[in-house]
Amino acid sequence: MASILLIGPGAIGATLTAWLAQDDRHDVAVAARTPFDSIEVQTPEGILRARPRVFTEFGQVSPVDWVLVATKAYDSDSAAAWFPTACGPRTRVAVIQNGVEHIARFAKHFDVARIVPVMINLPAERLSPGRTIQRGPAQMVVPAGPNGEDFLELFAHTNFDAKATDDFVSAVWRKLCLNSSGAISAVLLKPQGIVHHEGVAEAMRTIIRECIAVGRAEGAKLEDAIVDDLIERAKRGPRDDTNSMLADRRTGRPMECDARNGVIVRLGRKHGIAAPMNALMVSLLEASQQN
Numbered sequence: 001m002a003s004i005l006l007i008g009p010g011a012i013g014a015t016l017t018a019w020l021a022q023d024d025r026h027d028v029a030v031a032a033r034t035p036f037d038s039i040e041v042q043t044p045e046g047i048l049r050a051r052p053r054v055f056t057e058f059g060q061v062s063p064v065d066w067v068l069v070a071t072k073a074y075d076s077d078s079a080a081a082w083f084p085t086a087c088g089p090r091t092r093v094a095v096i097q098n099g100v101e102h103i104a105r106f107a108k109h110f111d112v113a114r115i116v117p118v119m120i121n122l123p124a125e126r127l128s129p130g131r132t133i134q135r136g137p138a139q140m141v142v143p144a145g146p147n148g149e150d151f152l153e154l155f156a157h158t159n160f161d162a163k164a165t166d167d168f169v170s171a172v173w174r175k176l177c178l179n180s181s182g183a184i185s186a187v188l189l190k191p192q193g194i195v196h197h198e199g200v201a202e203a204m205r206t207i208i209r210e211c212i213a214v215g216r217a218e219g220a221k222l223e224d225a226i227v228d229d230l231i232e233r234a235k236r237g238p239r240d241d242t243n244s245m246l247a248d249r250r251t252g253r254p255m256e257c258d259a260r261n262g263v264i265v266r267l268g269r270k271h272g273i274a275a276p277m278n279a280l281m282v283s284l285l286e287a288s289q290q291n
């Protein structure tokens with residue numbers, strides 16, 4: 001039996017909570033900013049329901065085996081405010097977010113030896129608090145080692161494609177290539193179909209090339225072919241596909257532009273690699289949220 005506290009029960013967090021709650025070996029609770037009574041997730045296999053305990057105040061929680069953080073990257077510091085009451089000497093913290101700085105974001109809050117960074121591909125959308133749609137299969141990748149293996153064991157009863165890798169750095173930078181190029185969609189307030197505009201496709205290629213250059217300097221193995229693969233895949237995909245930065249901008253929420261584009265500029269600077277197209281995306285998205 002593992003005790004689990006999931007912090008941030010949004011699209012990803014509520015979906016994962018529903019899956020975890022199907023295994024009666026787990027004692028699952030959530031730490032929420034916006035309370036709700038129950039979780040209902042429409043998955044490709046049918047509806048999953050769960051009634052985890054929902055906490056909204058730090059004093060309501062006590063130390064657990066696993067803390068799973070599934071907030072947006074920009075809410076990492078506020079998520080860590082749960083740690084003093086949720087974490088004990090044996091607690092491990094899994095960070096289930098996009099970007100490449102899973103550990104860096106929490107290093108000032110927790111023992112890095114007990115942090116498990118998780119790369120997740122799981123198309124999920126939040127309909128209302130506690131209500132989500134999982135639109136496709138789930139894939140999770142963690143670093144090889146005891147912490148990663150124990151994390152994957154929590155999901156052993158699911159049909160997730162969940163595995164450990166010796167090269168987590170390449171896995172997260174590969175995903176960042178895709179996520180960084182999505183910034184153009186958020187800037188233009190248009191879904192994926194804008195990739196059919198050749199000038200836009202070329203700008204996306206530039207964003208991805210910058211990401212590859214910085215990722216390689218950080219130790220990721222990324223082939224040149226990623227650039228055209230991603231553009232061709234986007235062209236074949238649904239024209240109305242909406243990435244989460246676009247969805248966040250449309251609903252007036254903050255965007256993960258630092259975690260997806262700013263990081264390429266910041267880490268590029270460290271290695272003497274310019275990333276002007278990513279810097280432009282950050283400036284335009286930041287400016288779009290100013291009055």
Ligand SMILES: NC(=O)c1ccc[n+]([C@@H]2O[C@H](COP(=O)([O-])OP(=O)(O)OC[C@H]3O[C@@H](n4cnc5c(N)ncnc54)[C@H](OP(=O)(O)O)[C@@H]3O)[C@@H](O)[C@H]2O)c1
Nearest residue numbers: 008009010011012032033034071075078079097098123124
């Ligand atoms: N959605 C996807 O398809 C998808 C796929 C792959 C990866 N990801 C990544 O997964 C991460 C989570 O994304 P998401 O789409 O699930 O985000 P989301 O739907 O915006 O959910 C985030 C949740 O965190 C809650 N929250 C924020 N600060 C909190 C705090 N201090 N304490 C407790 N709860 C807090 C929010 O509360 P409120 O309800 O009050 O807003 C919300 O419920 C992101 O890094 C994202 O890029 C998402």
